[in-house]
Amino acid sequence: MAAYHAPDGTIWFYPVHKLFHWQNGSFKEVPLPTEAISDRVGSFTMNRDGTLWASIAGSGEFYRKDGKWEFVKVLQAHPGWTASAAYTDASDRVWLALKEYAAAIDHGRIEVYSSEQGLALGPILVIGGNRQQLWIGEENGLALLCGNRFRQVRGSDENDFGVVTGLVATSGHGLWLTATAGIIHIFEDEVQKALKDPGHPLKYEVFDIVSDLPEAPDSNGYI
Numbered sequence: 001m002a003a004y005h006a007p008d009g010t011i012w013f014y015p016v017h018k019l020f021h022w023q024n025g026s027f028k029e030v031p032l033p034t035e036a037i038s039d040r041v042g043s044f045t046m047n048r049d050g051t052l053w054a055s056i057a058g059s060g061e062f063y064r065k066d067g068k069w070e071f072v073k074v075l076q077a078h079p080g081w082t083a084s085a086a087y088t089d090a091s092d093r094v095w096l097a098l099k100e101y102a103a104a105i106d107h108g109r110i111e112v113y114s115s116e117q118g119l120a121l122g123p124i125l126v127i128g129g130n131r132q133q134l135w136i137g138e139e140n141g142l143a144l145l146c147g148n149r150f151r152q153v154r155g156s157d158e159n160d161f162g163v164v165t166g167l168v169a170t171s172g173h174g175l176w177l178t179a180t181a182g183i184i185h186i187f188e189d190e191v192q193k194a195l196k197d198p199g200h201p202l203k204y205e206v207f208d209i210v211s212d213l214p215e216a217p218d219s220n221g222y223i
Contacts, residue, residue, distance in 0.1 A: 004044035007088075012052065014041040019054075033069035035064050045086035045094055053094050055083035061096065074103045074110060087127040089134055095126035102136060104152075118143060118150035121160075130169035132195065137164025137177065144198050151198035160202070182208030189191075 002014040011022040011029075017039045019030045032039050033056065040057035047053075060080045069200045073079045075098060082149040083096035083103075094105040100123055102113040113119055122139030129135055134145035141160040143150040154160050162180025169175050175191050177184040184193075187205045193200045 002041055002044065005048075006046045006050075006052070007048065008046070008050060009020075012044055012203070014044075032056065033059070033071070035059070035069075035071055036062070042082040042084060043086040043096075045088045047088060047094065049094050053086060053096075053118065055096070057082045072110075074098065074105070075101065075112065084123075084125065085127050087129065089129055090131050095127045095134070097127050097136075099123050100129065113150065117148065117219040118152070121152060125163070125165050126167055128167045128169055130171060132190070133169050133175075135167055135169060135175065137167050137179075139163055142177065142179075143165075144194060146198050153194055153198055154201055156203050181206050182212075 001016055004012045006012060013020045013022065014083050018135045019032055019041065020027045021030050032041070036059040038057045038059060042055040042057055045053045050065070054064065056062050057058055058080055059082070061074050061083060063072060074082055074096060075209060078098070081098045083098055085097040087095045089095060090187070091106070096103045096105070100114065100119060102119060102124055104111045104113070105149040119136070121141040122156065124136055124138050126137040127135070136143045136145070136150060141152050142164050143152050152160070159181075161177060161184060164177050164179045166178035167175065172188055175186040179187070180187070183205055186202050190200075190202045190204065192201060
């Protein structure tokens with residue numbers, strides 16, 4: 001159902017109703033939090049110190065450190081909401097996608113972003129980035145974090161990129177998206193322009209079933 005390649009080189013697998021850790025050439029089953037009311041994991045990410053974060057359906061967000069799980073009330077009004085996507089940025093902040101909200105957890109301090117901070121493109125489907133970049137794919141477009149606010153970015157043809165379900169921000173080959181049109185590649189020099197001016201209309205190329213792909217991209221957003 002889910003897998004996560006951690007920064008320490010190990011891999012966490014969630015087949016169905018169980019959690020396994022692949023390390024040193026073998027699998028080890030890891031018990032899920034006893035406080036959780038379900039055993040369905042929604043997303044994973046990890047801090048630099050090896051703290052694993054996991055969202056569990058109906059129970060909210062937990063982190064695992066030194067073999068022990070702890071619950072974190074991310075949204076005060078909705079403590080049981082499950083993050084559909086998670087990401088740890090270059091500053092070691094944990095980002096969680098909670099419907100129309102994005103939450104950043106910075107070593108215990110929680111900051112929540114909503115429409116007031118520019119997230120006005122529908123439910124958040126994916127979070128990712130690279131170095132100074134933090135991108136969010138939403139149901140109605142793509143947004144870039146600029147300071148303490150998110151800004152929508154558009155294509156040079158005024159395309160808003162539609163439903164963005166997957167993204168990979170590379171270190172030198174631009175930004176890749178799974179979106180309504182297919183696989184979208186925003187060129188590296190255009191990404192750099194967006195970082196300086198999010199209002200800059202971005203040049204991009206599209207790979208779709210008409211020109212390049214044998215079938216449409218997976219609806220789950222995998223690239």
